[in-house]
Amino acid sequence: MSRLDRRQFFSRSAALIGTTGLGVGAVAGAAAEAQSRAGAPAQSATEQARAALASELATRVPFDAPHQAGVLTRAQAQGSFVALDAVAPNRSTLVAALRNLSTRARSLTQGDTVGAEELDDPPPDSGILGPFNAPDQLTVTIAFGASLFDARYGLQALKPKGLERMPNFPHDNLEPARTHGDVLVSVCAGQRDTVTHTVRELMRSVVGHLTPRWRIDGFQGARRGPTPANNPRNLFAFRDGTANPDVGDASLMDELIWVQPGTGEPAWAVGGTYQVVRTIRMHVEFWDRVGMFEQQSMIGRYRVSGAPLGGTNEFEDPRYDLDPEGKRIPLIAHIRLANPRTPQTANQRILRRGYNYDRGIDEAGNLDQGLVFVAFNQDIQRQFATIQTRLEAEEMVDYITPVGGGYFFAPPGAHGPGDWVGSGLFT
Amino acid sequence: MLAACVLAGAALAPGGAGKGGPFAVTQLAPKSAPNPLAGRLTKVYGTNIPASRYGTEVADLEDEGTNLAGEQISELSPLPAAAFTAPVDEYRAYSERWIAHALSGAVALQHALAAGERTAAMSAWEATWSDYLHLGAVYLNGAAEAANRAIDGTPGELPGGTSDPHFTGLHRIEMGLWGGQTLSSLIGFAVLLQHDLSALRGIVAHVEITPLEYATRSHEIIEDDQRDLLSGMDVPWSRQGVLGTAAGLAATEEVFHTLEPLLSGRENTEGEVRVELLMLHGVLASMRARHHGQYPNLSGLSIYEHEQLNGYVAGALSALEEMPGTLETKVRPPVPRLPEPSRVERAEERAAEKVAGGAP
Numbered sequence: 001m002s003r004l005d006r007r008q009f010f011s012r013s014a015a016l017i018g019t020t021g022l023g024v025g026a027v028a029g030a031a032a033e034a035q036s037r038a039g040a041p042a043q044s045a046t047e048q049a050r051a052a053l054a055s056e057l058a059t060r061v062p063f064d065a066p067h068q069a070g071v072l073t074r075a076q077a078q079g080s081f082v083a084l085d086a087v088a089p090n091r092s093t094l095v096a097a098l099r100n101l102s103t104r105a106r107s108l109t110q111g112d113t114v115g116a117e118e119l120d121d122p123p124p125d126s127g128i129l130g131p132f133n134a135p136d137q138l139t140v141t142i143a144f145g146a147s148l149f150d151a152r153y154g155l156q157a158l159k160p161k162g163l164e165r166m167p168n169f170p171h172d173n174l175e176p177a178r179t180h181g182d183v184l185v186s187v188c189a190g191q192r193d194t195v196t197h198t199v200r201e202l203m204r205s206v207v208g209h210l211t212p213r214w215r216i217d218g219f220q221g222a223r224r225g226p227t228p229a230n231n232p233r234n235l236f237a238f239r240d241g242t243a244n245p246d247v248g249d250a251s252l253m254d255e256l257i258w259v260q261p262g263t264g265e266p267a268w269a270v271g272g273t274y275q276v277v278r279t280i281r282m283h284v285e286f287w288d289r290v291g292m293f294e295q296q297s298m299i300g301r302y303r304v305s306g307a308p309l310g311g312t313n314e315f316e317d318p319r320y321d322l323d324p325e326g327k328r329i330p331l332i333a334h335i336r337l338a339n340p341r342t343p344q345t346a347n348q349r350i351l352r353r354g355y356n357y358d359r360g361i362d363e364a365g366n367l368d369q370g371l372v373f374v375a376f377n378q379d380i381q382r383q384f385a386t387i388q389t390r391l392e393a394e395e396m397v398d399y400i401t402p403v404g405g406g407y408f409f410a411p412p413g414a415h416g417p418g419d420w421v422g423s424g425l426f427t
Numbered sequence: 428m429l430a431a432c433v434l435a436g437a438a439l440a441p442g443g444a445g446k447g448g449p450f451a452v453t454q455l456a457p458k459s460a461p462n463p464l465a466g467r468l469t470k471v472y473g474t475n476i477p478a479s480r481y482g483t484e485v486a487d488l489e490d491e492g493t494n495l496a497g498e499q500i501s502e503l504s505p506l507p508a509a510a511f512t513a514p515v516d517e518y519r520a521y522s523e524r525w526i527a528h529a530l531s532g533a534v535a536l537q538h539a540l541a542a543g544e545r546t547a548a549m550s551a552w553e554a555t556w557s558d559y560l561h562l563g564a565v566y567l568n569g570a571a572e573a574a575n576r577a578i579d580g581t582p583g584e585l586p587g588g589t590s591d592p593h594f595t596g597l598h599r600i601e602m603g604l605w606g607g608q609t610l611s612s613l614i615g616f617a618v619l620l621q622h623d624l625s626a627l628r629g630i631v632a633h634v635e636i637t638p639l640e641y642a643t644r645s646h647e648i649i650e651d652d653q654r655d656l657l658s659g660m661d662v663p664w665s666r667q668g669v670l671g672t673a674a675g676l677a678a679t680e681e682v683f684h685t686l687e688p689l690l691s692g693r694e695n696t697e698g699e700v701r702v703e704l705l706m707l708h709g710v711l712a713s714m715r716a717r718h719h720g721q722y723p724n725l726s727g728l729s730i731y732e733h734e735q736l737n738g739y740v741a742g743a744l745s746a747l748e749e750m751p752g753t754l755e756t757k758v759r760p761p762v763p764r765l766p767e768p769s770r771v772e773r774a775e776e777r778a779a780e781k782v783a784g785g786a787p
Binding site for chain 2: 167168170171172173174175176227229283285286289291293308309310311312313314315316317318319322323327328362363364365366398401
């Protein structure tokens with residue numbers, strides 16, 4: 001980016017600060033807009049790339065809303081999931097920490113200018129993004145684990161009724177140091193440095209009261225087509241997210257994602273959602289030794305196109321009704337067990353929002369790669385746990401090992417600058 | 428070797444073996460006349476594939492492992508399932524011998540625990556566990572799976588982890604021995620282990636192993652060792668991943684030995700596997716010799732030893748992965764095609780695409 005470009009970007013971004021409550025994308029595209037004015041000369045590929053990046057960096061997702069951001073928001077390219085344990089000595093200190101967390105998250109997600117520095121004081125912001133923290137589609141989603149509702153802070157009676165400690169499913173090998181937690185913070189944005197900066201700043205805002213328990217970083221595969229609609233791939237090379245429910249369908253989201261009033265849940269939880277995170281190690285070397293036919297049979301889709309076996313289009317209905325014996329798609333294929341597409345299982349669907357991870361090698365010299373499985377649902381037992389139990393029969397269990405994660409509850413969003421995520425729990 | 432190459436080259440060179448030799452090329456075929464149909468062909472005969480796309484379509488299908496009829500492509504004719512009866516019987520007998528060894532080891536383990544001798548108990552545990560791992564190719568379903576979980580199960584699979592009441596068997600004893608627990612507290616687990624091994628012994632004698640399972644286990648044993656043992660995951664207390672891998676290699680060698688008659692003459696799998704197994708065997712043997720006749724635990728490996736072991740295990744796996752395909756017993760039927768979507772279904776697909784491709 002040239003000096004001129006950078007100045008233009010900063011001035012545009014600065015103008016956007018304080019413009020709150022706009023929908024996703026409403027502030028996006030300032031650079032592209034300028035470039036596309038009538039009469040503007042055609043852009044080179046480099047200029048287009050610069051404009052696209054500037055547009056992405058300027059994109060802001062509202063923090064204050066009835067439901068938290070980062071749930072229905074289309075998955076950004078980069079993510080980090082940080083589980084924290086509360087070490088606050090009492091309830092009021094915990095409240096202060098949670099308030100700080102939301103306040104800082106609000107500021108960072110909307111874009112802020114790094115404040116003036118007193119030379120004798122540590123800078124208030126690490127400054128790794130420069131003098132302006134561009135919003136970059138950043139979302140910070142805050143959720144609570146079952147352990148927060150133990151006796152320490154007197155919250156036992158307010159625990160969401162479906163929130164429990166994530167059990168060990170039969171093929172799990174959960175490591176205690178990578179599992180559970182009092183608070184989960186999901187940080188997602190377009191650029192890795194935005195996520196890195198945000199995690200650092202958020203942890204700084206709660207230091208001494210919420211302390212890190214585990215963390216996992218992830219990334220989305222790029223959308224490499226052939227059309228913009230085709231989903232990116234996981235690290236087994238299969239497309240992920242194909243059969244997700246339509247997040248634009250508000251009534252469907254009320255049926256599947258958001259906790260509703262009159263369901264026996266505490267009042268503060270209405271409008272929230274249950275978040276399941278599973279760190280799933282994928283044994284990629286094993287997978288790479290499996291024949292293509294077997295890979296596709298295990299998944300139930302063609303690897304290249306993502307179409308269900310026998311079909312041609314990723315979004316084609318697998319038509320299990322025409323294949324009751326599993327001659328086309330085996331009865332224990334992943335897609336068939338995960339979503340049988342029957343009227344009886346329609347209310348079991350979940351919203352997946354996973355990220356690939358890649359974090360080095362293990363002691364045996366194998367790549368430590370996998371999936372940060374993230375799913376939102378209204379009722380863990382009715383939805384995620386039911387699906388997971390069905391998936392115990394799939395052959396893919398030999399190629400994956402869930403090693404961490406947890407069950408959490410993401411409360412409804414904050415109402416405005418004076419409010420904070422989870423405030424309803426303490427009123 | 429050089430002489431052989433020279434002879435082969437001479438035989439294959441046009442006219443190189445002398446006029447009229449058995450492999451000599453005596454005359455080149457005349458250049459073909461132009462195809463009179465060229466330019467008028469629109470479809471490949473017997474298919475609906477446009478001639479212009481023939482190569483692409485066929486290549487795509489071959490990538491998916493099928494021919495134009497949708498049938499599974501294989502260069503090898505399937506083996507009859509009955510051909511596996513003798514190898515499986517031989518391996519079953521081998522397993523029965525090793526589970527008997529493991530049972531004896533478990534008795535010795537109990538005695539060492541009762542005598543309060545931790546070092547002797549550790550040695551007995553290592554011998555028992557290693558003997559048990561020689562059963563690697565016994566495909567564990569049903570009752571055998573439950574028995575194996577009791578004998579060799581790890582706490583990560585249990586709801587209560589290491590505190591779970593169902594956490595028993597070899598790894599429970601491992602935790603106690605290397606974790607400093609009193610030896611007397613482990614005696615009950617050693618007794619239970621003998622009971623579970625005895626139960627499995629009765630099952631192993633009649634366990635059914637299908638040809639596909641048996642061929643697949645030929646590479647899965649060392650795969651499991653690499654994932655669970657060399658990573659330290661399943662042996663966090665003793666860290667005896669090398670010992671376990673050596674036992675897994677022994678089981679794999681036995682499987683390979685029983686299957687050699689079937690592999691003979693089918694691609695080059697037999698030769699490649701033999702070489703890689705020998706190399707891994709050699710690395711483990713020299714490692715043991717360097718460490719005074721004992722396999723070192725994972726922490727006792729030098730960086731080079733660890734890298735060498737990881738590398739040779741990976742090499743063995745790259746050869747072993749060919750075994751199931753080489754020993755295929757059936758041709759897979761073609762995948763049925765989905766019917767052409769109706770107009771309504773096509774509209775639904777487009778709607779789904781629109782959702783998937785929507786703005787953030």
